[in-house]
Amino acid sequence: MLITLTDINKFYNGNQILNRINLNVDEKDRIGLVGVNGCGKTTLLKIITGAVVPDRFTERDGIVSMASKTTVGYLEQMSGLNSENTVISEMRQVFEPFRAAIEKLRNMEQKMAEGNGVDDDEYHRLSSWIEANDGYNTDVKIRTVLNGMGFTEKETERTVSGFSGGEKTRLAIAKLLLEEPNLLILDEPTNHLDFNTVMWLEDYLKNYKGAILTVSHDRFFLDRIATSICEIERGTLKRYKGNYSAFLRLKEEAVTRQAKEYEEQQKEIAKMEDYIARNMTRASTSKSARSRVKALDRMVIVEKPLHEEKSAKIRFTYSAEPPIDVLTVKGADISVGTGDMHKTLIEELTFNVRRGDKVGIIGGNGIGKSTLLKIIQDKLPHKGIVRWNSNIKISYFEQESTNLNKSLTVMEELHSRYPSLTQLEVRSLLAQVRLVGENVFKQTGVISGGERAKLCFAIMMQEHGNVLILDEPTNHLDLASKEAIEEALEEYTGTVIFVSHDRYLLSRIADRLIELRTDGAEVHEFGFTKYLEVLKERQAAETEAIRQQTAEKPKQNGYRNKQQRSADAERRKQIKQTEEELDLLQLQLDNLNEEITLEEVYTDYAVMGQKCQQIEEIKSEIDRLFDMLVDMSDD
Numbered sequence: 001m002l003i004t005l006t007d008i009n010k011f012y013n014g015n016q017i018l019n020r021i022n023l024n025v026d027e028k029d030r031i032g033l034v035g036v037n038g039c040g041k042t043t044l045l046k047i048i049t050g051a052v053v054p055d056r057f058t059e060r061d062g063i064v065s066m067a068s069k070t071t072v073g074y075l076e077q078m079s080g081l082n083s084e085n086t087v088i089s090e091m092r093q094v095f096e097p098f099r100a101a102i103e104k105l106r107n108m109e110q111k112m113a114e115g116n117g118v119d120d121d122e123y124h125r126l127s128s129w130i131e132a133n134d135g136y137n138t139d140v141k142i143r144t145v146l147n148g149m150g151f152t153e154k155e156t157e158r159t160v161s162g163f164s165g166g167e168k169t170r171l172a173i174a175k176l177l178l179e180e181p182n183l184l185i186l187d188e189p190t191n192h193l194d195f196n197t198v199m200w201l202e203d204y205l206k207n208y209k210g211a212i213l214t215v216s217h218d219r220f221f222l223d224r225i226a227t228s229i230c231e232i233e234r235g236t237l238k239r240y241k242g243n244y245s246a247f248l249r250l251k252e253e254a255v256t257r258q259a260k261e262y263e264e265q266q267k268e269i270a271k272m273e274d275y276i277a278r279n280m281t282r283a284s285t286s287k288s289a290r291s292r293v294k295a296l297d298r299m300v301i302v303e304k305p306l307h308e309e310k311s312a313k314i315r316f317t318y319s320a321e322p323p324i325d326v327l328t329v330k331g332a333d334i335s336v337g338t339g340d341m342h343k344t345l346i347e348e349l350t351f352n353v354r355r356g357d358k359v360g361i362i363g364g365n366g367i368g369k370s371t372l373l374k375i376i377q378d379k380l381p382h383k384g385i386v387r388w389n390s391n392i393k394i395s396y397f398e399q400e401s402t403n404l405n406k407s408l409t410v411m412e413e414l415h416s417r418y419p420s421l422t423q424l425e426v427r428s429l430l431a432q433v434r435l436v437g438e439n440v441f442k443q444t445g446v447i448s449g450g451e452r453a454k455l456c457f458a459i460m461m462q463e464h465g466n467v468l469i470l471d472e473p474t475n476h477l478d479l480a481s482k483e484a485i486e487e488a489l490e491e492y493t494g495t496v497i498f499v500s501h502d503r504y505l506l507s508r509i510a511d512r513l514i515e516l517r518t519d520g521a522e523v524h525e526f527g528f529t530k531y532l533e534v535l536k537e538r539q540a541a542e543t544e545a546i547r548q549q550t551a552e553k554p555k556q557n558g559y560r561n562k563q564q565r566s567a568d569a570e571r572r573k574q575i576k577q578t579e580e581e582l583d584l585l586q587l588q589l590d591n592l593n594e595e596i597t598l599e600e601v602y603t604d605y606a607v608m609g610q611k612c613q614q615i616e617e618i619k620s621e622i623d624r625l626f627d628m629l630v631d632m633s634d635d
Contacts, residue, residue: 032226432458
């Protein structure tokens with residue numbers, strides 16, 4: 001057991017966010033923490049790390065117990081990278097103890113070569129510790145993790161300050177992985193990551209030696225990583241075995257079972273109470289009625305299941321049927337900036353969109369996906385041809401919702417666009433996307449990103465576009481809202497062109513893909529599941545190429561493979577054996593030098609000659625072995 005939480009409570013502004021939370025985290029746990037936005041997930045993580053103190057009522061509650069030698073790595077805590085360091089030097093700080101030990105070992109070996117004595121026990125202790133912890137391969141570990149997190153060899157020499165916020169988050173994750181704490185706590189780790197990086201991270205975490213506790217809205221990630229799901233709902237925590245898909249099934253079964261047990265028990269209670277009411281005052285049956293009263297007192301009451309919060313009811317419709325050929329793009333470029341700042345991201349892009357197509361646009365961060373959506377709407381200049389057919393009506397979802405007037409309230413924003421709607425109709429439309437209560441009277445500039453997205457969906461529902469263009473529609477949404485927008489897009493019979501990093505959305509909605517890469521664009525005439533298979537094959541080929549390159553240049557990369565480490569161990573063994581032989585020969589030489597001083601030896605010519613010959617042979621052997629020792633120490 002690494003950590004035990006006992007009756008954790010937390011209040012904010014008089015509202016109880018966490019109510020008697022209990023949780024055990026074992027050494028190999030893979031826990032996904034889920035719940036609606038604002039339910040207290042991040043607060044619980046901060047309580048575990050000590051950044052937030054739980055509210056305590058007695059000495060027995062609000063306890064966070066941690067096993068000895070437990071090391072906790074928290075992504076948010078690791079965000080403070082040294083901006084003056086290069087990437088490689090920042091990562092090497094993790095392995096500073098190994099660097100110091102190797103340097104000390106080399107100094108000891110130099111002393112050996114110079115004929116100076118060293119502490120053999122310390123030498124072998126250091127050597128064994130480095131070998132056991134793979135300390136000679138730290139640079140290989142660093143470059144493997146950095147490459148997996150999307151950083152090139154050239155970028156490792158850049159200073160941290162030169163990277164964007166998203167890139168710094170990836171660097172923080174990389175450093176955290178290299179530290180290898182035995183409890184890894186991650187809060188939305190797949191944010192800012194492209195598909196390649198997310199898939200690499202998933203593979204890495206699946207083989208991670210320690211425990212993992214993660215908050216994530218990425219259902220693909222939770223399905224691949226989690227072995228149990230903890231849901232915080234109305235302040236309480238319940239744990240389910242299995243990944244996210246198993247959690248959904250088990251939760252539905254549990255709610256159904258609890259509802260049935262509750263109904264049956266309520267019927268039984270009503271029946272017993274009716275019997276008591278009718279028989280308590282009768283002398284003949286009062287004893288029986290009192291026994292039922294006692295039975296009621298002893299009864300373990302089944303709690304009424306929590307009513308699921310109503311999910312958003314999003315539905316996109318249109319009346320004008322478009323022609324079969326909707327959009328033609330031929331030879332268009334994707335460029336950003338003007339003048340000296342002008343940069344072409346994609347030289348040429350050609351594709352067609354037909355009625356009913358659902359096209360997903362994918363690619364790395366900064367490759368021009370959002371720019372492409374603006375180009376096809378003629379919002380940005382471009383080369384080539386972008387031609388929409390007649391009878392097309394576009395409804396556009398912008399990622400940052402900049403089309404909203406921040407000074408207007410939610411109701412005013414919607415009413416200003418559709419003044420013919422009554423107040424009741426506006427409230428009803430907002431309620432469909434789960435914007436209710438006081439939130440509808442808040443300015444759009446102060447509501448959350450998820451609430452702004454819901455407002456934009458309400459606007460799009462009134463636009464009745466037969467082509468939907470969406471830029472990261474599931475960003476900022478909780479899991480229930482994501483499922484609602486997926487259902488709406490799945491049921492929509494019009495044309496959809498959308499940018500997304502959400503693999504669940506892509507796999508469910510997209511039937512074609514346009515992939516933007518630094519080496520150009522590629523149109524895939526298949527969905528996201530097939531694309532993942534293709535991507536796996538591509539990654540395997542790239543990994544093999546890197547492996548071969550590393551094997552060809554072990555010295556340049558500081559790489560020490562298994563054979564090299566074995567050879568080093570053999571060399572150290574030979575050094576030790578040679579030193580022992582030298583000690584033995586020196587002892588023999590000392591004895592012979594003492595013997596030739598004896599009268600019975602130096603007065604006997606034959607014996608004296610024999611002793612002197614032995615001395616010369618031993619000296620010669622000592623010289624030979626010492627030369628060998630120097631050569632072995634220099635390797």
